[in-house]
Amino acid sequence: MGEQYFAFADAPRREEYDTCIRCGLCLESCPTFQETGRELESPRGRVQLMAAVAEGVVPLASPSLAATLFSCLDCRACEVACPSGVPIGTLIEKGRAQVVAAERAEPRSGRAPSVGRATRWAVRRVLPYRKRLRILASLVAGAQKVHLLNPLSRPLPVGMRRLSAALPRLTSPSLPVPERPVGGLRQAQPRVGVFLGCVMDAIFGEANAATQRVLAQNGAAVAVPQAQTCCGALAVHAGERDHARVLARQNIDAFLQAGVDFVATNAGGCGAALMEYPEWLAADVNYRDKAREFSARVRDISVLLKEMGFRAPARAARPQVVTYQASCHLHNVMKAGSDPVDLLKQIPDLEVREMPDAARCCGSAGIYNLTHPTMAEALLRRKMADVPEGTETIATGNPGCWLQMLHGVKTYRPGLAVRHVVQILDEAYAREEAATVGDVLPDIEKAR
Numbered sequence: 001m002g003e004q005y006f007a008f009a010d011a012p013r014r015e016e017y018d019t020c021i022r023c024g025l026c027l028e029s030c031p032t033f034q035e036t037g038r039e040l041e042s043p044r045g046r047v048q049l050m051a052a053v054a055e056g057v058v059p060l061a062s063p064s065l066a067a068t069l070f071s072c073l074d075c076r077a078c079e080v081a082c083p084s085g086v087p088i089g090t091l092i093e094k095g096r097a098q099v100v101a102a103e104r105a106e107p108r109s110g111r112a113p114s115v116g117r118a119t120r121w122a123v124r125r126v127l128p129y130r131k132r133l134r135i136l137a138s139l140v141a142g143a144q145k146v147h148l149l150n151p152l153s154r155p156l157p158v159g160m161r162r163l164s165a166a167l168p169r170l171t172s173p174s175l176p177v178p179e180r181p182v183g184g185l186r187q188a189q190p191r192v193g194v195f196l197g198c199v200m201d202a203i204f205g206e207a208n209a210a211t212q213r214v215l216a217q218n219g220a221a222v223a224v225p226q227a228q229t230c231c232g233a234l235a236v237h238a239g240e241r242d243h244a245r246v247l248a249r250q251n252i253d254a255f256l257q258a259g260v261d262f263v264a265t266n267a268g269g270c271g272a273a274l275m276e277y278p279e280w281l282a283a284d285v286n287y288r289d290k291a292r293e294f295s296a297r298v299r300d301i302s303v304l305l306k307e308m309g310f311r312a313p314a315r316a317a318r319p320q321v322v323t324y325q326a327s328c329h330l331h332n333v334m335k336a337g338s339d340p341v342d343l344l345k346q347i348p349d350l351e352v353r354e355m356p357d358a359a360r361c362c363g364s365a366g367i368y369n370l371t372h373p374t375m376a377e378a379l380l381r382r383k384m385a386d387v388p389e390g391t392e393t394i395a396t397g398n399p400g401c402w403l404q405m406l407h408g409v410k411t412y413r414p415g416l417a418v419r420h421v422v423q424i425l426d427e428a429y430a431r432e433e434a435a436t437v438g439d440v441l442p443d444i445e446k447a448r
Ligand code: SF4
Pocket: 019, 020, 021, 022, 023, 024, 025, 026, 027, 043, 044, 047, 081, 082, 083, 084, 085, 086, 088
């Protein structure tokens, strides 16, 4: 193996890292730099270290390269701040894949792998398989029922233990779903395929059900292509870009064959990955055009509802004070902007109090809270301190943030609820329907 350069396929390219002019305008946007003040935990430091590897100044096997790349949240706040358009996220992800490939090529190096075996196993062997995930979810649900989950998780690493303690009570995630848009389409009615995700499907299945109902409420013909799989984001975070490409091809085929106009996601991390398929598959002559066609249809649910001409519910399920914690991928990559919070603001009876720096990463960041629990906890503490006083519910748009918020609420702000934006909408529509039925019933009674 050539030790001095990026030695494997799909390496960071000169035109990607050379655009960095070292101005440092990205530094203050970077949560890890904000915490540590260390150049090697900043976007500029990370990009410059990769340039040094590419030029043979630093060896690929350098432990400092692995530490620097894996300590990044891949939250992409730096990309938004960078005036030179450096594709920092892509560079980090390609750099990680090089590190992991080098570790595989030298299994007897004696160094600890950058991503632990259990996480790697979950990413490759569990997350892409809905049946396996559901079996795992059923086992966890069984352990929760007999109060054995916490004792059983005691031997796990700290990050996994925290997440398992934060899990909501799991129920059966299965839900009857239409494979293709249901017949009798009105003209111009958008056909929307719902992307289920792996974690969202197994842990927060009710958000997927709510997504389908809210889309139908807003006039979409909803489909859920059954051949879809995990988006591949967690594989990319773990340096497994080849594995992620396999998943990407499967999703592209599933949704293009379903003939949908849009692919709706309710998970910022997944949606960002789906939008980046053209970059992942740029060298694949059979899929690069299909990847572009697919990604052009991907929308976060909040963005899509706005595009479709969102119908605001008549009132909230209950009056409450809500704040919104923005998923960094939803904000920085999917560019959802204020769309999620705008939807909430249109629901009468909800008081929305904006969280300062809402898109700053909460520390969840894919597998980050498993691989870097100390930094993840520090970022979560800051996030929870930013939750405005008087808040009753934290709304979010990504399952990783959702789990992290559940852990944060339990640890730092007990008593707050955590909900997906789409659930709050769904409950408001349900109340509207119940009220209509309630209004009609007395008339029916009178008519008898
Ligand atoms: S803002 Fe962009 S160009 Fe400036 S140092 Fe950061 S990565 Fe380099």
